[in-house]
Amino acid sequence: METAIGIVAGILTSISMVPQLIKVIKEKDVDNLSPMMVAILLAGVSLWVVYGIILTDWPIILSNAFSVIVNTTLLICYFFFRNRQ
Template identity: 80%
Template sequence: METIIGIAAGILTSISMLPQLIKILKEKDVENISPYMITILLSGVSLWVVYGVMLGEWPIILSNAFSVFVNVTLLICYFLFSKNS
């Protein structure tokens, strides 16, 4: 049961930023997102990947690696679509 809960939690947290990413890719508008929030979240999920590697726990590694990918993509989009760049 613990594994099922862990996998479900990993999936939900991993996909939580996808709607934001999709919206940004469609509208090319990043005015309402904070690069600081993305950077802090990216740091946290990166540490979760390291933690998962240290424990050898693939559900932690994979779900957080996906989150790293999504958040890196968001940060790239922020710099690409920012009106100040």
């Protein structure tokens, strides 16, 4: 049961930034996006990946690795789109 709860929690937190990423890519508008918030979140989920690797806990590793990809993409989009307005 604990693993199932962890997997569901990981999925939900991992996909939480996907709507923001879709909106940024679709509208090419990053005015309301805080790069500092994304960078801090990226650092946090990266540390979760390291923690998961230390524990060899695949739900932690996979869910947070997905978050790393989403948040890295969001941060790249911020720097790419910020001057296109």
